[in-house]
Amino acid sequence: MADRIFGSIALVISLIYGFIAFTIIKAPFQYDPLGPEAWPRILSVVAALCCLYIIARPDGQKFKVLGHTLTRIALVVFFLSAYAVLFERLGFIVSTALFCGVLSRMLGATAKQSVLFGIASGILGYGLCAGLLDLNLPTGAIFKNLKLL
Amino acid sequence: MDTVFAGLSQGFAVALNPINFFYVIIGCFSGTLIGALPGIGPINGVAILLPIAYSAGLPPESALILLAGIYYGAEYGGRVSSILLNVPGDAGAVFTTLDGNPMAKKGEAGRALSLSAVASFIGGTISVILMTLFGPLLASVAIHFNPSDYVALMVFAFTCLASLVGKNPIKTLLAAVMGLMIASIGIDANTGVARFTFGIPDILAGIDFLVIVIGLFGMGELITLVEHQVTGKLAVLPVGKSFVSWKDLMVTKWVILRCSLLGFFIGVLPGTGASVASAVAYGTEKRIAGKSGESFGTGDIRGLAAPEAANNGSAGGAMVPMLTLGIPGSGTTAILLGALLLFNVTPGPLMFVQRPEIAWGLIASMYIGNIALLIINLPLVGFFARLLTIPQKYLTPLIAVLAFIGVYSVVSNPFDLYMIIGLGVFGWLLRKLGFSLAPVILGVVLGNLFEDNLRRALSISGGDWMILIESGRSIAIYVLTALILFVPPLVSSLRRRAATNAATSEA
Numbered sequence: 001m002a003d004r005i006f007g008s009i010a011l012v013i014s015l016i017y018g019f020i021a022f023t024i025i026k027a028p029f030q031y032d033p034l035g036p037e038a039w040p041r042i043l044s045v046v047a048a049l050c051c052l053y054i055i056a057r058p059d060g061q062k063f064k065v066l067g068h069t070l071t072r073i074a075l076v077v078f079f080l081s082a083y084a085v086l087f088e089r090l091g092f093i094v095s096t097a098l099f100c101g102v103l104s105r106m107l108g109a110t111a112k113q114s115v116l117f118g119i120a121s122g123i124l125g126y127g128l129c130a131g132l133l134d135l136n137l138p139t140g141a142i143f144k145n146l147k148l149l
Numbered sequence: 150m151d152t153v154f155a156g157l158s159q160g161f162a163v164a165l166n167p168i169n170f171f172y173v174i175i176g177c178f179s180g181t182l183i184g185a186l187p188g189i190g191p192i193n194g195v196a197i198l199l200p201i202a203y204s205a206g207l208p209p210e211s212a213l214i215l216l217a218g219i220y221y222g223a224e225y226g227g228r229v230s231s232i233l234l235n236v237p238g239d240a241g242a243v244f245t246t247l248d249g250n251p252m253a254k255k256g257e258a259g260r261a262l263s264l265s266a267v268a269s270f271i272g273g274t275i276s277v278i279l280m281t282l283f284g285p286l287l288a289s290v291a292i293h294f295n296p297s298d299y300v301a302l303m304v305f306a307f308t309c310l311a312s313l314v315g316k317n318p319i320k321t322l323l324a325a326v327m328g329l330m331i332a333s334i335g336i337d338a339n340t341g342v343a344r345f346t347f348g349i350p351d352i353l354a355g356i357d358f359l360v361i362v363i364g365l366f367g368m369g370e371l372i373t374l375v376e377h378q379v380t381g382k383l384a385v386l387p388v389g390k391s392f393v394s395w396k397d398l399m400v401t402k403w404v405i406l407r408c409s410l411l412g413f414f415i416g417v418l419p420g421t422g423a424s425v426a427s428a429v430a431y432g433t434e435k436r437i438a439g440k441s442g443e444s445f446g447t448g449d450i451r452g453l454a455a456p457e458a459a460n461n462g463s464a465g466g467a468m469v470p471m472l473t474l475g476i477p478g479s480g481t482t483a484i485l486l487g488a489l490l491l492f493n494v495t496p497g498p499l500m501f502v503q504r505p506e507i508a509w510g511l512i513a514s515m516y517i518g519n520i521a522l523l524i525i526n527l528p529l530v531g532f533f534a535r536l537l538t539i540p541q542k543y544l545t546p547l548i549a550v551l552a553f554i555g556v557y558s559v560v561s562n563p564f565d566l567y568m569i570i571g572l573g574v575f576g577w578l579l580r581k582l583g584f585s586l587a588p589v590i591l592g593v594v595l596g597n598l599f600e601d602n603l604r605r606a607l608s609i610s611g612g613d614w615m616i617l618i619e620s621g622r623s624i625a626i627y628v629l630t631a632l633i634l635f636v637p638p639l640v641s642s643l644r645r646r647a648a649t650n651a652a653t654s655e656a
Contacts, residue, residue: 020345073375136204
């Protein structure tokens with residue numbers, strides 16, 4: 001069943017992809033026999049055929065995720081998104097400390113462990129990557145005004 | 150032969166340069182570490198660390214040496230968690246658990262670890278030697294390939310993928326096509342027409358390769374880790390004092406030799422890496438062992454040596470087509486190929502001539518790396534075993550942090566942070582549904598090469614599709630493709646028939 005659902009969604013996507021390739025993409029002028037639309041057209045046909053096969057003969061594989069696990073995964077995705085939102089705003093150190101602290105707490109660390117781990121990974125990560133390896137990491141919009149870092 | 154020696158001496162000059170030597174050691178060490186951590190394999194390790202190596206400003210040869218070290222180092226390290234935890238470090242190490250873990254349960258963990266280290270070493274070394282010999286040879290043939298030959302090679306590569314990787318060939322094919330579709334997003338280089346960008350400026354130049362890799366393999370892995378997180382402690386079996394004996398090596402020497410060669414050649418086939426190599430090696434050895442093969446799966450040293458020799462052999466094999474044709478031999482080498490492209494190095498037949506310091510430097514570094522790995526792995530195995538107990542609750546957040554650092558330090562665009570999260574969920578779903586991710590990344594890497602060569606071939610012929618099957622070389626490649634497609638199912642159906650015949654005659 002899961003295969004069929006996925007196959008149908010993928011089929012819809014490849015049909016949309018194919019529709020765009022067959023109708024919209026066009027070069028204003030070209031010298032080559034194959035324009036920018038030819039390759040996507042081929043791909044869309046192959047993809048659609050694969051999807052049809054999967055819908056017709058699914059593996060019968062069950063998509064088993066316990067409700068409890070699904071909640072955890074949703075939470076992780078939420079934390080990751082929050083991390084992404086805060087990454088530039090709060091800067092690497094603070095956002096990383098928050099993210100590591102919260103996620104490790106969720107994964108079973110005690111309150112004290114997660115606070116220590118969060119702070120350590122924020123500061124050590126910044127020191128190692130921005131200081132030692134000279135990578136480009138955000139200091140954080142709120143610190144720029146304070147000129148703390 | 151002269152070119153080989155000249156090349157090797159140049160390569161060793163590069164690899165023995167103190168800084169590069171340092172990167173070999175670092176790569177091998179961190180590779181072993183990554184491989185040893187349960188759940189994280191070479192492909193995830195290389196994916197997560199690639200952007201950091203890139204933005205740290207290493208010269209291309211040093212970065213490649215480092216990343217390749219992580220790759221074969223992780224193939225080495227995967228055995229530690231397989232043997233001691235019964236949790237394979239990655240797909241290629243699944244077969245190591247079958248005999249490795251029973252040995253550890255019998256109190257022979259030290260023997261299992263040291264024997265598999267030696268088998269890995271031999272597999273790795275044999276494949277580097279073969280790579281040294283065949284690489285330049287293949288490059289000198291490939292230099293004459295024209296666009297239609299390349300199209301044939303691509304068809305061959307995707308056929309190999311579909312028929313050898315994963316359980317369901319159609320799913321693997323679909324995964325590869327998805328990769329090709331992702332690669333088609335962005336501005337078409339030939340005509341300047343935007344394709345599938347929907348007016349989003351962030352993807353006009355296409356979705357960054359790094360973003361795809363980190364999303365699918367870094368973030369996807371993270372979600373999988375959270376899903377499978379085991380509550381309570383995994384029991385790490387003690388390493389103990391037992392060690393590999395000369396007698397063990399004598400018993401397994403032919404097994405190791407055969408499987409190293411087998412691993413190398415499976416590695417050379419485009420797209421098929423360690424997981425296929427170790428599976429085939431294990432199956433073959435079990436069959437060769439015949440009656441005495443019944444002890445496979447209960448702690449037989451041959452069953453341990455076979456997959457380990459093969460998966461390390463395949464790592465070298467997979468590099469051959471990557472360096473000489475620009476077609477990666479495995480999922481991880483697809484990422485290495487992407488890394489080379491990031492550094493503006495175009496892998497292919499000309500690389501041995503134009504950028505010998507990279508091609509030969511890499512090969513030479515693998516000789517050094519294999520020796521270093523053996524030295525690191527024999528005495529330090531206890532140290533790596535202790536690392537297995539790093540709790541998931543700390544490891545998982547750190548993967549995310551590394552992925553974020555990697556993506557941000559290369560592209561500095563917060564949009565890509567959301568993109569990797571989305572791709573991570575997508576990758577997790579695909580894996581859940583029984584798709585493998587390596588074909589996706591192969592599709593992404595090969596997409597432009599495939600399309601460009603097809604269009605170029607048709608430009609040469611003025612639109613006549615027959616050019617694709619005109620040269621003798623491309624016809625030979627299509628014949629090989631047909632063999633790959635039809636021989637394995639034929640063999641298995643013949644074997645099944647033979648088995649039923651035998652059964653009926655016995656009855």
